[in-house]
Amino acid sequence: QVQLQESGPGLVKPSDTLSLTCAVSDYSISSGNWWGWIRQPPGKGLEWIGYIYYSGITFYNPSLKSRVTMSVDTSKRQFSLKLSSVTAVDTAVYYCAKFSGWYSYWGQGTLVTVSS
């Protein structure tokens, strides 16, 4: 059973960079799967942010591409998300997940609020 756990600041100031990490346990992050980030604004639906392969190949949502950077650290069994120049509309619960056409395993999610 794959376990994923998001971590990072719960409060980010406008124009700053949001940084989150997803720790993967009970599964090898290098086992040929994609790892993704999804977010959900309060009371709203799900939005795909991007994916990263263990080799570092990435795909980003075009609507966020100019502000998103994802990375992976196989030695630490974790992957990361950076979202720059955040505004209030970036306030959301951020989930990390294992992706193989479908999101088969999810982290519990972490709420990030953008506010001064």
Added chain:
Amino acid sequence: DIQMTQSPSSLSASVRDRVTITCQASQDINKSLNWYQQKPGKAPKLLIYDASNLKTGVPSRFTGSGSGTDFTLTISSLQPEDVAAYYCQHYVSLPYTFGQGTKLEIK
């Protein structure tokens, strides 16, 4: 981008009712369609992948069907624990968008 449209947006039904949620894609996605259940305050969980394959451990009262542009999630006999939001998601071409969700409540 492929748009995914779910209907209805919200639904209220009685225990043991048969419930149907639909998802329509803006273009042909073959069977590249997944369904998720999200209970309040929790992360989504995969129910069905590739339109009709039930994830191991998901109750058999959940079934998925469809191909091309029109898909259906059916709960054969609604249970109190099925109160949740349900989302469809395609994976034909990037971005792999979600439907807007269907909120299911017990009458």
